Amino acid sequence: MTTPTPARPAGAELRWGALGATAYISGLLLPAIARTDGCVLTAVASRPERHAQAVEVAKPYGATAHEDYAALIADPDVDAVYIALPNTDHVEWTVRALAAGKHVLVEKPMAMDEDGVRRIERAAADASRIATEAFMYRFHPQQQRAADLLAAGTIGELRFVRTAFAFEIPTGSGNIRLDPALGGGATWDVGCYAVDVPQFFFGRAPDRVGARFSSRPGHQVETSAFGWMDFGEGRGAVLDWSIDYGPRAWYELQGTSGTISVRNAWAMSGEDGVLTVRTADGVLTETVPAADHYQLQVGAFARAVAEGRPGPYPIADSRRAARVGAALVASAAAGGTPVATADGRADEPVGAGPART
Template sequence: MLGATGYISSLLMPAIQASAGSSLVAVASRDRRGAEAVADRFGCRAQPDYAALVADPDVDAVYVPLPNTEHLEWTLRALAAGKHVLVEKPLVLRGADFARIADAARAADRLVMEAFMYRFHPQQARAAALLAEGAVGPLRLVRASFAYPIASGSGNIRLDPALGGGATWDVGVYAVDVACAAFDRAPLTVSGQSTVRPGESVETSLAGVLDFGDGRRAVLDYSIDYGPCAEYQLQGESGTIVVPNAWAKDGEPGGVIVRTEKETWSEELPVVDHYQLQVEAFVEAARAGAASPLPLAASERTGRVAAALQAAAADATPVTVAAFSW
C-alpha cells in the first residue's frame, strides 16, 4: 500500500486483509511514523519509502491511492518491478498516459486496474440486469448525481490544481462512468456549465449533458460545494430504475427501486464491502492471468469523456468526444 492516510487505513487496508487470496504485506508513506503506526495496527511491515515498497520481493501487487498527478509514475515503477497494480481513480489525467501504462502492462505481463469500487457492488449488477431484462424498456436517459462538500481552507488535495484536483476528477468520474457503462459507449458530444468557488482554482461543481445520439442522453451533476447526494437513475421508455445509494459506504445497504406506470417495487441487497469485492476480483484476475474485471479501454473512455466535459464547461462550448485530444 502506497500511503497511510485515514481513508486508506479505514477502508482499503481492512478490505485487503479480509479478501480471499491476498494479504497485506507492507505499507509506505511520506510520513514514516504514520506508516509505522499503521503497519503496527495491521500487522504488516513499514517500508522507508515508496521505492523500497515497490522493490520489495514479497510484494506481488501494489495499490496506488496517491494524489492524481502521481498515479502514472508509481504505476509505471511498480510495473517495471514486476508488480500488478490497482490504481485509484482517475487512473491518469491525460490520454497519452493511458497508452504508456497499457504498453508497460503488456511488456511486464502484469495486470493494471482502475479502482472503481462501486462497480463491484451487487446493486450495479442488479440494476444492469433489470435494464437488460427490459424491466423499464429501452434506455433513453441516465441521471446521475454525486456531491459532498469539501470546505475551503481544509487542505484537501481535491482543491489543489497542482495535484489534479477538482470536482471532475473526484466525484465527476463516477457519474460519467455510470452513463458510459449504461449505454456501453462514449457519447457523441458533451456540454456543461461549471462553477469555481470563490477563492479556489479548480471547478467545484458541474452540471452537464452527454449526448449519445438518437435521443439518448445523460444528465449529470456533481459537486464538492454541496451535498450529500449519491444517486443514479436509468430512465427507460416505460419506467425508471433508481439506485438511491449508488456509491454506498462500507456497512450501508444497497438496493434498487423500479417504477413503471403499473407498479413500483424495491429490492434491498445485503450489506457488502465493495472495496473487498473489488480487491478479490483484482486478485483473482491477477493470479489467473485473466482479463481485467475493468478493462483499461473502459477506464480510457471514462477519462476521455470526463476531460471533454470539463473542457466543454470551462469554455462554454460543446465538445465532440471522438475528436477530443486530452
C-alpha cells in the same frame, strides 16, 4: 489490451503493498485487503516526512512501513500495489510499479488524459502484469441488479441517464482535492462517478459532451459542475457533481417504459442497497443486502491475478473515461461549448456491465 499475467501457483497468497498512508487507505482499503481470502497486506509506504503515519497505518497488519514509494516498489515481498496518491502521480507510479513486476490497482482516475492511460497500458503489456482502475462502486451487487433489470427489459430500452454525485470538502481542510497542483477539483474526483455511470450502462462513450464549472470563492479548482452527454438517436444523460455539498450518490436509468433509481451507489459495508423500479404497473422497491464493495473489488482483482486473466474490466474503459473527462474539462474552459468524444477504434471493447460477485 493488457497481456494476461502467468497464473500464480495454487494456494499462493497475493501480497499487497499500498502507496499512501492516508485515512482513506487505513479506513477502507487496507481492511478490505485483510478480509479477502488469498490476500495479505505486507507493506505500506508514505512520503519520507510522513513515515510515522505509515508506521501507524501498517502496525495493525504487521506490515512493513517503507520510508518512500520507491522502496515499496522495490520490495520483493510485494506482488500487487494499490495506488492512492494525488491524481498527478497516478501514471508515474503505476508505470514504475508495473516495470518492477507488480500488478497495480490504481485509484480513479487512472490518468487525466488518454495518453496517460496508453502509457500504463503499454507498461502493463511489457511487464505481463495487470493494471486496473479502482471503481469500487461498480462491484456493489445493487449495480449488478440494476443491470440485470435493464437487460431483462423491465423498463424497456434505455434512453436517458441522470446522475448526481457529491460530498462536501470544507475550505481550510488541507484536502489535496482543493490543490490544483495535485490534479484537484471536483471533476477528477467525485465527478469520475457521475461521468462513468451513463457510459457504463450505455456501454460506450457519448458522441459529444458539454459542461459548466464553478469555483468556491478563494479556490483555484472547480468545486461544482453540471454537464450533459449526447449518445445519439435521442439518447442522453445529465449529470452534476460537487465538493461543495452532499453527500449524494444517486443515479436513475430512464427507459421507454419506466425507470430504475439507485439512491446510494456508495452504500458501505453495513448499509443495504435500495433500488426503486417505476413502471405503468406501479412502484417496486428492492433491497439488496449489504456488501463491502471494496472487498469485492480486491477479490475480483486477486482472482484475475491468480487465474492469469486480464483485470476485472478492460483498460479501454479507462481510456474512455480519461477521454470523456478531458472533454468535459475542455468544454467548461470554452464556456460550455460541445466537445466531440465518440468512441475511437473498433478494437476498444467496453465493460459489459457491473461486476459479477
